Amino acid sequence: VTLGELRRATGRHKESVEAFLRVLSQQPNNADAVLGLAETYKASGDFKNAEVQYKRAIALQPNYWSSYNKLGVFYYSRGRVADAVPHFQRVVQLVPDNEYGYNNLGGMFQLLGRYDEAVAVYKRSIERKPTSQGYSNLGTCLYATGKYAEAAAAYDQAVKLTPASFLYWRNLGDALRWVPGREADARRAFDRAIELCDEEIRVNPSDAFAHAARAAALAKIGRVREGRTAILRALELAPSDPAYIYEAAVIANIAGAEDEAIARLEQAIRLGATTASVQSDPEFANLQKSGRLQAIVQSPRSSDSTH
Numbered sequence: 001v002t003l004g005e006l007r008r009a010t011g012r013h014k015e016s017v018e019a020f021l022r023v024l025s026q027q028p029n030n031a032d033a034v035l036g037l038a039e040t041y042k043a044s045g046d047f048k049n050a051e052v053q054y055k056r057a058i059a060l061q062p063n064y065w066s067s068y069n070k071l072g073v074f075y076y077s078r079g080r081v082a083d084a085v086p087h088f089q090r091v092v093q094l095v096p097d098n099e100y101g102y103n104n105l106g107g108m109f110q111l112l113g114r115y116d117e118a119v120a121v122y123k124r125s126i127e128r129k130p131t132s133q134g135y136s137n138l139g140t141c142l143y144a145t146g147k148y149a150e151a152a153a154a155y156d157q158a159v160k161l162t163p164a165s166f167l168y169w170r171n172l173g174d175a176l177r178w179v180p181g182r183e184a185d186a187r188r189a190f191d192r193a194i195e196l197c198d199e200e201i202r203v204n205p206s207d208a209f210a211h212a213a214r215a216a217a218l219a220k221i222g223r224v225r226e227g228r229t230a231i232l233r234a235l236e237l238a239p240s241d242p243a244y245i246y247e248a249a250v251i252a253n254i255a256g257a258e259d260e261a262i263a264r265l266e267q268a269i270r271l272g273a274t275t276a277s278v279q280s281d282p283e284f285a286n287l288q289k290s291g292r293l294q295a296i297v298q299s300p301r302s303s304d305s306t307h
Contacts, residue, residue, distance in 0.1 A: 001020070001030070001036055004016045004017075007019060008039060008043055010203070011205060014044075020034075029060055031060045031061045035057045038051075038056075042074055050074060051071075051074065055071070057071075063094060065091045065094040065095045065101070068090045068094070069087070069101065069104065072085075072104055072108075076107070077241070079242050079273065081111045084104075085109075085112075088101055088105035088108060092105060097129075099125045102121050102128070106118040106122045106137055107137055110140065111274045112274065118141045122134055130157075131161065132161035132165065132168060135155065135158040136155060136168050139151040139153075143171075146282075148175050149179050151175040152176050152179055155172040155175055158172075159172055164196060166193045166194075166196035166210060166213055167193075169196060170190065170193040173220065174220075177220060187221055190217040191221065193213060193217045194217050197214035198214070201214070211230055211237065212234035215228075215230035215248075216251060224255045228255060231244070231247055231248045231251050242272045242273040245267050245268040246264070246265070246268040250283045250284075253283060253287065258292070261287065262292055278293065279293065279297055
């Protein structure tokens with residue numbers, strides 16, 4: 001099992017699958033191996049088999065919270081936000097002192113545009129146990145409602161608790177970018193995010209998340225050409241992931257390529273990105289002003305994207 005996890009973490013997906021299957025040939029009911037196999041299938045883009053294995057893990061251990069949590073995360077990553085909600089609710093029921101259930105459930109409420117419910121869940125999580133994820137999620141919800149200074153304060157707490165996370169530094173830069181007078185602080189946050197992304201990519205060159213975060217940070221500090229190149233690597237690794245296509249839209253818009261940004265947004269929404277997140281993102285204020293954004297989110301295709 002450990003070998004399987006290590007091989008997945010270093011991008012060796014075929015060898016990872018082989019390791020987990022070796023375990024299951026000897027111990028067919030080893031839930032850790034089943035979950036590991038599911039995670040590896042997900043990482044390699046074999047989503048059909050990934051879902052089968054997540055459900056198999058739940059059937060093997062129906063009272064084990066992590067299986068529900070991982071399946072919820074899987075549904076979220078595939079744009080199936082509503083499908084993820086009951087699994088995170090099950091996590092909260094099984095382990096009411098576990099912050100993962102609260103943070104992930106809050107995230108789904110947020111993506112569905114239910115911001116008050118999301119903030120309440122995040123604050124409950126932080127009250128029970130202050131964590132970097134809890135603060136980051138709260139920051140993301142505040143960001144979505146236009147409270148950028150408050151969002152930056154929450155992200156700053158996340159960075160203090162987990163200073164080696166490129167995600168939290170990138171998020172901090174995003175919020176500071178919209179707070180008047182904090183441009184230099186935003187630049188420092190993005191610079192640190194890029195450094196940490198580079199470190200992660202050296203360990204695992206196949207980490208699409210790190211490539212996408214790096215690309216967005218580069219574009220937002222003015223290194224747009226580098227950002228546009230970097231996001232293509234993320235899309236090469238995960239061509240159907242709506243989160244990375246969304247980042248490509250942001251970067252295209254920063255570059256002044258509005259038609260490309262619109263096309264990327266339409267694709268991201270078709271694959272599961274929520275219209276609520278698109279409409280609340282200040283990165284697309286120009287498209288909102290011109291009316292082009294409303295044309296996307298009100299189209300029949302977008303209304304069917306999150307079923």
